[in-house]
Amino acid sequence: MKQKVELNSSPELKPGLNLVSAAAISIGATIGAGIFAVTGIAAGEAGSALLLSLILAATCTLLTAISFIELISWKPAEGSIYYYSRELVSPFIGFLVGWIWIISTLFTGATVALSFAHYFRDVIPLSLKSNQIALIIIFLFTILNYIGLEESAFVNNLLVLLKILILIAFVVIGFFFIKPENFRPLSFSPPHIFIAAAIIFFAYGGFARVAIIAEEIKNPRKTVPKAILLSLLISTVIYFLVTFVALGLAGAVRLSHSGAPLSTAIRQTGLKWTGLAVGLGGVLATASVLLPSLLGVSRMGLAMSRQRDLPAAFQSIHPKFHTPAAGVVATGLVMALLAYFFDLSKVVSISSFSLLAYYSMANISALRLKNWSRSYPVIISWAGLIFCLAIGFFLLFSQPSTLVISLICLLIGTILYLFRKKSANF
Template sequence: MDRLSRRLGVPDAVVVGLGAMLGAGVFVVFAPAAAAAGGTGLLVALALAGFVAYCNATSSARLAARYPESGGTYVYGRERLGPFAGFLAGWGFVVGKTASCAAMALTIGAYLWPGQARLVAVGAVLAVTGVNLRGVTRTVAATKVLVVVVLAVLALVAVTGLAGGEVRLDRLAEGGGTARGVLTAAGLLFFAFAGYARIATLGEEVRDPARTIPRAVPLALGLVLAVYLVLAVVAVGVLGPDRLAGSVAPLADVVTVAGLPGLAWVVRAGATVAVTGVLLSLLAGVGRTLLAMARRRDVPGVLAAVHPVHRVPHRAELTVAAVVVAVVALGDVRGAIGFSSCTVLVYYAITNAAAWTLGPDPTRRLPTRALAGAGLVGCLLLAVNLPAASVLAGFGVLALGALWYAVRPR
C-alpha cells in the first residue's frame, strides 16, 4: 500500500503548528470576538479558548501517538468509537476546514488588493497548492520562512504599541460582555488555535510519533497562546474594545494610533504572510484527512493515491483546492469562520470522546481523562453558543453528512 515518508522531527512539527495558528486569531477574529465580549471579556474568552484547545491538544497527542497515521480524529473516531463517529469527524473536518481555507484566501485578497480580492484569493490557493504538491519537506521549509516573518511583524506591533505610550490598561474594563458573549467570542477565537492538530494529521510523516507529537503539540499551542495574550492586551489597551470591534485591520490601526502610521503597510504585508502560512498548512491537513477517508472508501477511493515521487496525496489535495476555489467565488469571510468553528468544535468533541476511552495514562502526571472530559464538554458548549446562523449551517451540514453515510453504497 502507498505510504507517506516519515521526515519530520519535533522542531519541524512545532513549525507546522505555529504556521497553522499564527495569524488567524490576530488578523481575522479579534474584531468580532471583541464585539461579542468587550475588553475584559475578550481576554477571558481567549483564555477559555486556549484551555479548551489545551484539553484537545492533550487528547490529540495521546491518540496520535497511539495511531500514527494521516487522518487525525477521522482515524481515532473509527478506532475508538466506531466507523460512524470516525466518518462524522472526517466529514466535519474536511467541510469546516475547506471553509477555513476559503476564508484565509479571501483575507489574503482583502489585504493585498481589496478591489480584486476574489481573483487574488484564487491565485493564492493555486500557488499554495503548488508548494504542497512538491512534498511535505517543501511545506515545512516554506512555513519556517512565514513563521519568522510573522513573528517579526507581531513583535513590531507589540513594541510600537507599548513604546508609543498609548496602551491604557483601564480600557480592558470597558465594554463588559455577557456570559453568552464570552462563550461566543471563545468559540470564534477557537478558530485561531485549531491549527495545532495539523501536527496530528501529519502523523504518518512524523519520525518517532510517540515521542514527537506529545512534545510538539503543547509546545506550539503554548507559544501561540502567549503571543495572542500579549497582542490582545496591546490591541484593547490602544484601541479600546469599541474601536477594536469595528476595525477591519486592528493591528494596522494599533501602529497608526501609536504614532507610526507609516508602518501600517508593513503590518498589512505581515498579515498577508501570516494568512498564507495558515492556508499552506490548512490545505495540507485537509488533503491528508481526505486521503485517510479515501483509503477506507468513505469518499471515492481514487483520492487515495500518493504521488510516486513527491510522496504526497496529490489527487486529494487537487480536489480540495478545486472546492476551495469554488467557495472563494461565493464565500464570505466572517460567515466562513463561524461555520468552520462549529464543525471543527464537533470534530474535537469526537477527539475527546475517543481519548476518554483510552483511560488514565500512568506515564503522565496530567489527569488526562479529566482533560478529555473537560474538552468534550467545552467543545460542545462553545459550538452551541456561536452565532445562530453558524450553528444552523454547521449542524445542518453535519446532518447531510450523516444522511450520506446512511445511504451511500457499501
C-alpha cells in the same frame, strides 16, 4: 542483475518532518487570519474583558490538546481524530467527524485565501480583483503541496518566522503607546465572555493540524505531542501579548468597529509605517494558514479513502513526490471554486462550530481508551469535553443559523456514507 520488484507494492508517505517543521506547521495553522481578524469581533462581545475570553479559549484548547496527546501516544495515525473516533466510537461517527472537518477546512481555506487577497491589495495596489488573487495563491500553494511536503514545510517555516517577527514588533512598539484607561471599566458578562471565547477558539483551530500528518513525521509518538504543546505555548503567549497591546492601544469599542483591528490599533501610535508593516503581517498570516489548510484536507482525504469513506482515487500516492496527488488537486480545485464564487465572511461561525464538534470527539475518544496506562488524569478529558460543549452552546446561541447549516452538512455526509456501500468506486 535485475532487482526484485514486489508487484503489490505502492508508494508510501515519506516520514521526513522533524520537531521544528512539525511545530511550525501547527503554529502556522494557529496564528493566522484569526489573530488579525477575530480580535475585533471578540472585542465587540467581551468588551474590556477580552483577555478573560482569551484565557477561557486557551484553557479549552489546552485540555483538548492533552486528550490529543493521549490518543497519539496510544497510536499515531494519519487522519487524527477521524481515525480515533472511528476506532473508539463507531465507523459512522468517525466518518461524520472527518466529513465535517473537511467541509469546515475547505471553507476556512477559501476564506483565508480571500483575506490574503484583501491584505495583499492593501500592501500592493493591483488591478486584479480579490477573488482573482485568491485563485493565484491557491494555485501556487497547491503546486507546493503536490511536489512534496518537505518543500511545503520549508516555505511554511519561513512564513511562520516572518509573521511572528512582525507580531513581536507590534507588541514591542505598541507597548509604549498603551493607554491604561482603555482597560477600564472592566465589563463582566459571562454569556458574552463565552461567546467571545468561541470566536477566539476559531483562532486556535489549527493547533492539532500536525496530528493529521503524523505518518509523515519522524518518531511521531514523541514528536507530535511535543509539537502540539510547543505550538500551543507559543501561540498563547503571542495571542495574549498582541491582544493586550491592541486593547491598550485602541480600546474594545474602536477594535469592535474595525475590520482590521490590529492595523487600527497600531495606527494609534502615530507612526505611519506601522500600518504597512501590520498589513504585511496580515499577508503572511493568511498565507501561512492557507498552506496547512490545503495540506490537511488532502491528508484527511487520504485517511478516509483508506477506510473506504471516500473514493479510492484519494489513496493515490505520487511515485516521485510521495504526496497524495489526487487529494491535493481536488482540495485546491474546490477551495479555488469557493474562493472565486462565494463571499465567505459569515462562514467563521460554521468553521468554529465544526471545530468544537471535532475537538469534542477528541475528548470523547480519549475517554474511551481502555486498558491503557494514561499519562494524564481522565478528569482532564472530561473537562475538555465540557468546555467544548459549553463554548459550542454559546456559539449557537449567538449564531442560530450555524446549527441549520451544520445539520445540512451532516445530512449530505450521511447520504454519502450510505451511498458508499453500494458503489464499487469506494
